Amino acid sequence: MWSTLQPTPEELTALWLSLKIGLWCTALIAVPGIMTGWLLARVRFPGKALVDGLVHLPLVLPPVVPGYLLLLLLGRNGPIGRWLFDTWGVTLAFTWQGAVVASAIMAFPLMVRAVRLAVALVEPRLEDAARTLGAGPLRVWLTITVPLALPGILTGLVLAFARSLGEFGATVTFVGNVAGETRTLPLAIYTYTQIPGGDGPALRLVVLSILLALAALWASELGARRVERRLGHQQS
Amino acid sequence: MLALDLELRQGVFTLQGRLTLEQPASGLFGPSGCGKSTLLRAIAGLIRPQRGFIHLDGAPLFDARQGIDVPPHRRQVGLVFQDSQLFPHLSVERNLLYGFKLLPPTKRRFTLAQIVDLLDIGPLLGRRPRHLSGGERQRVALGRTLLASPRLLLLDEPLAALDESRKQQILPFLRRVRDELRLPMLYVSHAINEILSLTPYLAVMEHGRLLGQGLFSEVIRQNHILDLARSLGLENVLQVTVERHEPEIGSTTVRYDHHMLHLPLSALPPGSETWIALRAADVALALQPIGGITIQNQVAGRLMSLRRIADRMIAEVDIGVPILAEVTVKAIHDLGLSEGDEVYCLFKARAWQYLGTG
Numbered sequence: 001m002w003s004t005l006q007p008t009p010e011e012l013t014a015l016w017l018s019l020k021i022g023l024w025c026t027a028l029i030a031v032p033g034i035m036t037g038w039l040l041a042r043v044r045f046p047g048k049a050l051v052d053g054l055v056h057l058p059l060v061l062p063p064v065v066p067g068y069l070l071l072l073l074l075g076r077n078g079p080i081g082r083w084l085f086d087t088w089g090v091t092l093a094f095t096w097q098g099a100v101v102a103s104a105i106m107a108f109p110l111m112v113r114a115v116r117l118a119v120a121l122v123e124p125r126l127e128d129a130a131r132t133l134g135a136g137p138l139r140v141w142l143t144i145t146v147p148l149a150l151p152g153i154l155t156g157l158v159l160a161f162a163r164s165l166g167e168f169g170a171t172v173t174f175v176g177n178v179a180g181e182t183r184t185l186p187l188a189i190y191t192y193t194q195i196p197g198g199d200g201p202a203l204r205l206v207v208l209s210i211l212l213a214l215a216a217l218w219a220s221e222l223g224a225r226r227v228e229r230r231l232g233h234q235q236s
Numbered sequence: 237m238l239a240l241d242l243e244l245r246q247g248v249f250t251l252q253g254r255l256t257l258e259q260p261a262s263g264l265f266g267p268s269g270c271g272k273s274t275l276l277r278a279i280a281g282l283i284r285p286q287r288g289f290i291h292l293d294g295a296p297l298f299d300a301r302q303g304i305d306v307p308p309h310r311r312q313v314g315l316v317f318q319d320s321q322l323f324p325h326l327s328v329e330r331n332l333l334y335g336f337k338l339l340p341p342t343k344r345r346f347t348l349a350q351i352v353d354l355l356d357i358g359p360l361l362g363r364r365p366r367h368l369s370g371g372e373r374q375r376v377a378l379g380r381t382l383l384a385s386p387r388l389l390l391l392d393e394p395l396a397a398l399d400e401s402r403k404q405q406i407l408p409f410l411r412r413v414r415d416e417l418r419l420p421m422l423y424v425s426h427a428i429n430e431i432l433s434l435t436p437y438l439a440v441m442e443h444g445r446l447l448g449q450g451l452f453s454e455v456i457r458q459n460h461i462l463d464l465a466r467s468l469g470l471e472n473v474l475q476v477t478v479e480r481h482e483p484e485i486g487s488t489t490v491r492y493d494h495h496m497l498h499l500p501l502s503a504l505p506p507g508s509e510t511w512i513a514l515r516a517a518d519v520a521l522a523l524q525p526i527g528g529i530t531i532q533n534q535v536a537g538r539l540m541s542l543r544r545i546a547d548r549m550i551a552e553v554d555i556g557v558p559i560l561a562e563v564t565v566k567a568i569h570d571l572g573l574s575e576g577d578e579v580y581c582l583f584k585a586r587a588w589q590y591l592g593t594g
Contacts, residue, residue, distance in 0.1 A: 132313060
């Protein structure tokens with residue numbers, strides 16, 4: 001019985017690949033996500049509605065659409081893809097790096113929304129106070145705005161990581177389903193359900209996915225609680 | 237030290253006027269919502285006027301014509317907010333040191349120990365702002381601003397969020413800042429007694445306009461401020477000296493010039509100076525002193541002018557200082573009063589209001 005719970009090396013590869021892509025995706029969008037969220041919350045600039053719309057588009061489109069657009073743009077024959085290959089020797093199509101890009105595009109709006117909400121809740125007069133005390137714009141941002149928005153930023157990062165773990169449509173469209181390269185947990189589960197006798201492995205991966213999701217939630221809860229205690233949101 | 241002349245539009249609101257502060261401590265007085273905070277934010281550089289200039293110690297902080305707009309972090313203008321705005325994620329000590337650490341050591345005018353001692357906030361240093369009471373928060377906010385060594389200290393209703401007893405606890409600290417640190421300050425409030433507790437020099441503002449400035453007793457008599465003064469019950473304002481208390485009969489005697497006035501019992505020590513105010517409508521006029529009446533104060537004077545405003549008359553009586561009395565047209569007719577007549581001003585003791593100590 002126990003042996004049937006033991007994942008095969010192939011299944012473990014899918015798990016590690018998912019983790020790797022998820023972490024890279026989160027790391028990739030952390031800084032741009034914070035900047036964009038802050039920009040949308042605090043700065044008025046021409047074309048803001050357009051930026052807002054573009055950022056949020058992946059959230060409302062069928063994932064296969066951004067996936068296909070990525071393929072057209074970043075594929076080997078796409079304008080950006082060819083340039084990347086010619087200049088840097090980088091190939092995104094059908095590689096795990098491409099999967100990172102696909103899930104980053106899909107996770108970005110979630111990150112931005114969480115940050116924007118958190119920044120909007122930071123009392124602007126705290127920033128004013130810091131300015132009159134001699135802090136320049138960057139220092140105000142780093143010492144007041146970002147620390148006070150940290151719970152929201154953490155939430156955004158966890159949401160982005162979770163979105164990346166669950167990413168299917170854009171990934172399969174852009175980078176395919178290459179075992180060991182782009183076959184993440186959801187793709188592996190889907191693959192097993194399509195072959196005879198694949199129920200066992202599929203179930204094992206489902207359990208793994210659930211454990212992974214719970215671990216991520218628990219870690220974020222722990223982090224958020226610590227930050228909130230520091231900010232004094234909780235009653236003593 | 238501070239001179240400004242500006243116009244600032246925000247939606248339908250327009251702030252307009254000029255102001256020159258020469259006194260080390262000045263007040264800015266006006267009803268809530270008249271634009272006092274907006275003016276302070278403009279001086280601090282947090283909002284930009286459309287027109288005009290703001291000069292501090294002869295150098296421009298803002299000048300629309302020359303295109304000068306020094307950013308707030310380079311102005312060295314300290315601003316203490318009504319609701320303290322302490323940084324919730326930092327301890328009291330790190331709040332205090334926030335601006336201090338940004339200054340080069342040669343520009344630091346005070347030390348942490350000095351300010352902590354002045355404001356008596358030593359026991360609070362390790363705490364978080366959320367564990368402080370309202371009064372403690374305001375002291376820390378004041379200390380934080382002082383430690384940033386401002387050239388000008390702006391206080392935006394710093395006591396408004398506190399109850400009366402807390403206010404009385406903070407005021408002495410503000411007086412210490414005024415007397416010991418010799419920092420120019422502009423104290424903004426809609427409560428005239430708070431301002432008078434710190435300084436008799438003030439500017440008056442209403443509906444976004446700076447109406448006038450100077451010594452309180454003179455400003456408040458300026459014609460274009462009379463309406464505001466009337467709405468606040470400040471038509472008659474005297475700076476008096478407390479002579480003696482008679483608690484057994486509930487009376488305090490104060491002296492103005494050579495007049496002795498009987499007022500309700502006050503807690504001010506004898507010899508101290510205070511401001512008292514009386515509504516014009518609470519002044520009665522008589523042709524001779526009247527006996528057998530509870531009105532305690534009957535002061536002789538000369539009727540200088542009579543002005544009719546709608547259905548009422550404003551009589552100005554010189555008793556050594558002009559006193560305004562608001563009476564009906566009928567009363568003036570019945571008494572047959574005309575300018576130049578000798579009259580007695582009758583003040584009920586309880587109609588006087590103590591405004592604060594200077």
